[in-house]
Amino acid sequence: MSGVQFALRFISGKYQGGEFPLKEDREIVIGRSSELDMVLVEDMVSRQHARITTQQGKIVIEDLGSTNGTFVNGEKVKEASLKESDRVLIGTSIIKLINASEMGDAQASTVNRSVSQSVSQRRTLSGGSSMVGTIDEIPLPDLLQLLSTSKKSGVLEIEGDRGLGRIYLRKGQVYYASIDDNYDIGPRKAFYRMVIWETGTFELAAPDDKEFHEQLEDSTEGLLMESMRQLDEITRLQPELPHIKAALEITRPLGVPLHDLPPEQLDLLQLVHNHESIQEVLDHSPLTDLDVYEGIFQLFEKGYINAAVGQGELPL
Numbered sequence: 531m532s533g534v535q536f537a538l539r540f541i542s543g544k545y546q547g548g549e550f551p552l553k554e555d556r557e558i559v560i561g562r563s564s565e566l567d568m569v570l571v572e573d574m575v576s577r578q579h580a581r582i583t584t585q586q587g588k589i590v591i592e593d594l595g596s597t598n599g600t601f602v603n604g605e606k607v608k609e610a611s612l613k614e615s616d617r618v619l620i621g622t623s624i625i626k627l628i629n630a631s632e633m634g635d636a637q638a639s640t641v642n643r644s645v646s647q648s649v650s651q652r653r654t655l656s657g658g659s660s661m662v663g664t665i666d667e668i669p670l671p672d673l674l675q676l677l678s679t680s681k682k683s684g685v686l687e688i689e690g691d692r693g694l695g696r697i698y699l700r701k702g703q704v705y706y707a708s709i710d711d712n713y714d715i716g717p718r719k720a721f722y723r724m725v726i727w728e729t730g731t732f733e734l735a736a737p738d739d740k741e742f743h744e745q746l747e748d749s750t751e752g753l754l755m756e757s758m759r760q761l762d763e764i765t766r767l768q769p770e771l772p773h774i775k776a777a778l779e780i781t782r783p784l785g786v787p788l789h790d791l792p793p794e795q796l797d798l799l800q801l802v803h804n805h806e807s808i809q810e811v812l813d814h815s816p817l818t819d820l821d822v823y824e825g826i827f828q829l830f831e832k833g834y835i836n837a838a839v840g841q842g843e844l845p846l
């Protein structure tokens with residue numbers, strides 16, 4: 531790292547967009563106290579929260595016994611070395627270590643003051659702290675890992691071109707998920723679709739006491755791992771699948787006996803009969819999108835249904 535200048539960039543939280551350069555042989559103390567080098571004015575930040583030291587090209591962060599902890603890439607740390615692109619969570623701010631060579635001390639001071647003032651103003655207006663940002667900057671799997679490790683509670687709202695998603699968390703555990711408040715799409719399916727969205731904004735809103743009939747009990751880490759597995763399988767199948775907007779129809783005449791089909795494929799065949807597009811079949815089936823795609827592929831192979839086959843975008 532020698533010879534390279536680095537900066538801290540706020541990619542989430544009320545400080546989002548601010549940058550603070552790191553200088554060789556210098557330490558900065560982060561916390562709520564107005565006397566510190568980097569002032570983060572929010573309740574979840576301790577008066578003296580963490581220290582970052584830059585020496586001989588090595589950058590080290592040390593937690594100063596804070597109440598809510600310091601996290602690096604989703605792991606709670608007492609002390610850790612930082613490398614480019616690492617993400618640090620302090621309070622509701624996610625801070626990324628970036629390569630930056632053109633900011634001086636005067637700019638650092640200006641950034642720090644303006645960021646602190648902006649946060650104070652927003653707290654006055656909103657009445658509390660909030661974690662906000664973009665999933666273009668921090669992908670949802672990384673964000674959810676941070677929220678899980680730091681045991682955050684609240685409703686993570688994600689808004690983008692694919693809709694409005696909500697992921698409900700209780701002490702870091704995902705217990706429900708929805709897209710556009712469409713409760714026909716179960717929480718597991720909604721989570722798997724949402725977690726690979728690549729563009730949009732997010733905000734961690736206050737916890738919601740709403741009760742749901744169906745709740746998720748898997749660990750957040752388990753849900754993330756399964757969503758990635760399903761994505762890999764769907765990507766592998768994609769060249770053989772019909773376009774998502776393609777109309778499906780039952781083959782006529784139907785020369786293969788229905789009694790050869792297992793119950794789940796019979797249910798899918800009924801959905802094909804009742805709905806016009808693959809997207810509607812996906813949305814109305816209680817199965818995961820991967821199970822639906824695999825079932826549709828098998829129905830095609832066995833000659834029960836037909837449609838224009840082509841490579842289309844995935845609904846996840």
